[in-house]
Amino acid sequence: xxxxxxxxxxxxxxxxxxxxxxxxxxxxxxxxxxxxxxxxxxxxxxxxxxxxxxxxxxxxxxxxxxxxxxxxxxxxxxxxxxxxxxxxxxxxxxxxxxxxxxxxxxxxxxxxxxxxxxxxxxxxxxxxxxxxxxxxxxxxxxxxxxxxxxxxxxxxxxxxxxxxxxxxxxxxxxxxxxxxxxxxxxxxxxxxxxxxxxxxxxxxxxxxxxxxxxxxxxxxxx
Amino acid sequence: xxxxxxxxxxxxxxxxxxxxxxxxxxxxxxxxxxxxxxxxxxxxxxxxxxxxxxxxxxxxxxxxxxxxxxxxxxxxxxxxxxxxxxxxxxxxxxxxxxxxxxxxxxxxxxxxxxxxxxxxxxxxxxxxxxxxxxxxxxxxxxxxxxxxxxxxxxxxxxxxxxxxxxxxxxxxxxxxxxxxxxxxxxxxxxxxxxxxxxxxxxxxxxxxxxxxxxxxxxxxxxxxxxxxxxxxxxxxxxxxxxxxxxxxxxxxxxxxxxxxxxxxxxxxxxxxxxxxxxxxxxxxxxxxxxxxxxxxxxxxxxxxxxxxxxxxxxxxxxxxxxxxxxxxxxxxxxxxxxxxxxxxxxxxxxxxxxxxxxxxxxxxxxxxxxxxxxxxxxxxxxxxxxxxxxxxxxxxxxxxxxxxxxxxxxxxxxxxxxxxxxxxxxxxxxxxxxxxxxxxxxxxxxxxxxxxxxxxxxxxxxxxxxxxxxxxxxxxxxxxxxxxxxxxxxxxxxxxxxxxxxxxxxxxxxxxxxxxxxx
Numbered sequence: 001x002x003x004x005x006x007x008x009x010x011x012x013x014x015x016x017x018x019x020x021x022x023x024x025x026x027x028x029x030x031x032x033x034x035x036x037x038x039x040x041x042x043x044x045x046x047x048x049x050x051x052x053x054x055x056x057x058x059x060x061x062x063x064x065x066x067x068x069x070x071x072x073x074x075x076x077x078x079x080x081x082x083x084x085x086x087x088x089x090x091x092x093x094x095x096x097x098x099x100x101x102x103x104x105x106x107x108x109x110x111x112x113x114x115x116x117x118x119x120x121x122x123x124x125x126x127x128x129x130x131x132x133x134x135x136x137x138x139x140x141x142x143x144x145x146x147x148x149x150x151x152x153x154x155x156x157x158x159x160x161x162x163x164x165x166x167x168x169x170x171x172x173x174x175x176x177x178x179x180x181x182x183x184x185x186x187x188x189x190x191x192x193x194x195x196x197x198x199x200x201x202x203x204x205x206x207x208x209x210x211x212x213x214x215x216x217x218x219x220x221x222x
Numbered sequence: 223x224x225x226x227x228x229x230x231x232x233x234x235x236x237x238x239x240x241x242x243x244x245x246x247x248x249x250x251x252x253x254x255x256x257x258x259x260x261x262x263x264x265x266x267x268x269x270x271x272x273x274x275x276x277x278x279x280x281x282x283x284x285x286x287x288x289x290x291x292x293x294x295x296x297x298x299x300x301x302x303x304x305x306x307x308x309x310x311x312x313x314x315x316x317x318x319x320x321x322x323x324x325x326x327x328x329x330x331x332x333x334x335x336x337x338x339x340x341x342x343x344x345x346x347x348x349x350x351x352x353x354x355x356x357x358x359x360x361x362x363x364x365x366x367x368x369x370x371x372x373x374x375x376x377x378x379x380x381x382x383x384x385x386x387x388x389x390x391x392x393x394x395x396x397x398x399x400x401x402x403x404x405x406x407x408x409x410x411x412x413x414x415x416x417x418x419x420x421x422x423x424x425x426x427x428x429x430x431x432x433x434x435x436x437x438x439x440x441x442x443x444x445x446x447x448x449x450x451x452x453x454x455x456x457x458x459x460x461x462x463x464x465x466x467x468x469x470x471x472x473x474x475x476x477x478x479x480x481x482x483x484x485x486x487x488x489x490x491x492x493x494x495x496x497x498x499x500x501x502x503x504x505x506x507x508x509x510x511x512x513x514x515x516x517x518x519x520x521x522x523x524x525x526x527x528x529x530x531x532x533x534x535x536x537x538x539x540x541x542x543x544x545x546x547x548x549x550x551x552x553x554x555x556x557x558x559x560x561x562x563x564x565x566x567x568x569x570x571x572x573x574x575x576x577x578x579x580x581x582x583x584x585x586x587x588x589x590x591x592x593x594x595x596x597x598x599x600x601x602x603x604x605x606x607x608x609x610x611x612x613x614x615x616x617x618x619x620x621x622x623x624x625x626x627x628x629x630x631x632x633x634x635x636x637x638x639x640x641x642x643x644x645x646x647x648x649x650x651x652x653x654x655x656x657x658x659x660x661x662x663x664x665x666x667x668x669x670x671x672x673x674x675x676x677x678x679x680x681x682x683x684x685x686x687x688x689x690x691x692x693x694x695x696x697x698x699x700x701x702x703x704x705x706x707x708x709x710x711x712x713x714x715x716x717x718x719x720x721x722x723x724x725x726x727x728x729x730x731x732x733x734x735x736x737x738x739x740x741x
Binding site for chain 1: 494718730
């Protein structure tokens with residue numbers, strides 16, 4: 001076993017800030033939606049706006065970090081091991097089989113994670129950001145008049161935003177559970193807090209097939 | 223690390239630029255303070271009318287007063303004679319009906335119904351002396367009643383059932399010497415008592431506005447701005463700004479809040495954005511009839527019951543009439559939460575002789591508007607419902623003669639005979655009466671414009687969701703509306719996720735226990 005830094009300082013900051021913001025946005029958002037009542041409608045709107053702007057700033061920094069460090073490649077979806085990973089969650093995990101995808105610093109996400117996280121980043125988050133910005137700005141008051149995009153009704157914007165919210169919340173539920181499916185029940189959580197995780201040595205019986213191409217990060221398969 | 227510094231700096235600058243662009247400067251002097259300063263200047267009469275010899279000579283008839291007024295203010299009576307206050311009708315365009323003459327003279331309502339054949343009583347509120355339907359009355363400028371609007375002595379009043387003549391108790395010389403700019407008392411004497419009693423018709427115009435507190439009306443408050451009706455209902459050549467949709471149909475000559483307050487009066491962007499679709503009145507008039515109740519239902523069909531051959535009245539515990547033999551049964555509400563409609567400033571009207579379907583409630587003044595119409599906004603209205611007389615054979619509303627000068631003249635209030643009252647009234651409006659009558663449900667809409675509350679009492683988001691807008695259709699209201707399919711699928715997805723996680727986790731726990739046991 002080897003102790004490795006998997007999640008760098010910014011990554012952890014980004015992850016946990018995002019976690020807090022998403023949960024806070026969900027609570028205030030579903031209050032605005034009329035599903036729950038906690039802060040009161042007016043306050044919920046105000047808090048939701050503040051959290052949304054904070055999230056946008058965070059997203060700007062996260063994109064910058066991912067681009068400059070090249071870490072965005074971690075999310076490139078792959079077919080490799082996808083089936084094995086799915087089978088692991090359906091069967092292997094109950095038989096105490098080993099994880100089909102070995103975590104390495106160069107490839108810390110399994111194929112299912114890659115697909116889901118890439119989907120979040122490419123589809124859900126942009127859809128939420130776009131519909132959220134339209135929600136705020138499809139009408140915008142200037143000093144003497146309200147300027148308006150040629151959008152008559154809030155309905156489509158609001159429904160897209162609601163769909164995204166449901167998907168994010170479902171992701172959150174499953175994501176929270178999958179924390180427990182690491183090497184040990186708590187190893188994933190510890191890694192995201194401290195940044196370090198004990199990774200199995202690459203030389204202990206497993207064949208390592210690394211690609212010559214730089215963007216194809218190492219995949220480990222049995 | 224150095225490589226990262228420049229891009230990071232540029233990013234910060236970029237974010238900063240966006241935030242600066244979105245930030246708006248607040249205006250220097252609050253506009254409300256400017257308005258307060260402007261309206262705190264009290265109007266002062268430029269001359270002392272009590273010194274004019276013309277007003278000291280004895281007036282035999284009220285028309286003599288008018289002659290004295292005109293002797294200096296020449297041409298003014300002619301201006302009055304072009305106004306709605308005088309003509310009680312104006313030329314209006316009604317969608318689907320074309321250009322019609324519309325006003326008190328010919329429109330039916332669901333209160334005392336209509337003035338034709340009842341002029342002797344109704345015209346107490348006409349700005350003239352000795353009202354009659356003959357053309358000579360309306361053409362004689364000496365019939366113009368200057369005093370009703372310009373009395374500042376507080377002693378002028380019109381005779382009950384006197385066709386607009388002053389009460390015999392009035393000292394015409396004293397009143398004529400104390401004239402000036404119209405006050406709330408002048409306007410309120412008629413406009414607060416429309417429909418035959420205090421606050422019967424409007425709901426937002428009542429005798430409490432003679433001397434209101436700030437909570438009742440923030441503009442007219444005696445302890446505040448103390449604004450008079452004519453501060454907003456300004457006039458040029460005696461043509462007043464403003465009108466009511468009970469007797470008009472076009473989007474013109476309206477008094478607007480925006481005229482003084484602008485359409486962007488809030489410091490909060492979200493509130494300003496609302497002005498696109500929400501009228502000021504909607505949030506700033508959270509309740510009407512704040513002091514005395516307003517009539518919301520009038521059932522004429524129960525009128526005419528007599529006790530020992532005599533008409534009687536019943537009052538509720540608060541002293542409000544709930545039954546009158548001459549008028550029927552009523553319902554009143556104090557602190558009335560208005561209803562809300564989309565309204566674009568145009569209205570339709572039921573006109574005398576229009577046939578209708580008696581199986582449905584008949585709307586007498588349909589206010590037009592919808593969310594999709596860019597001219598429409600949400601407005602607060604008082605809805606007045608009634609059960610009133612109509613011709614069951616011809617399917618049109620009946621103009622009954624209700625006022626009775628003496629028993630036996632056919633007026634319902636003297637003879638309590640609906641058939642006779644209907645016959646006399648329909649004769650007066652020149653429409654056939656089949657001899658068969660019944661009672662039908664009617665509805666009127668009265669936009670609420672007065673009794674503006676202090677801003678602290680305005681409707682807020684969370685009170686907005688207290689069901690006020692529950693029935694307003696055609697748009698998506700956050701917190702109220704949703705897509706049922708999305709809610710079901712979304713809720714299902716969450717439930718499935720939770721269930722899946724529980725089953726999966728439960729399975730793992732079971733398996734690990736088994737393994738421990740087997741070990």
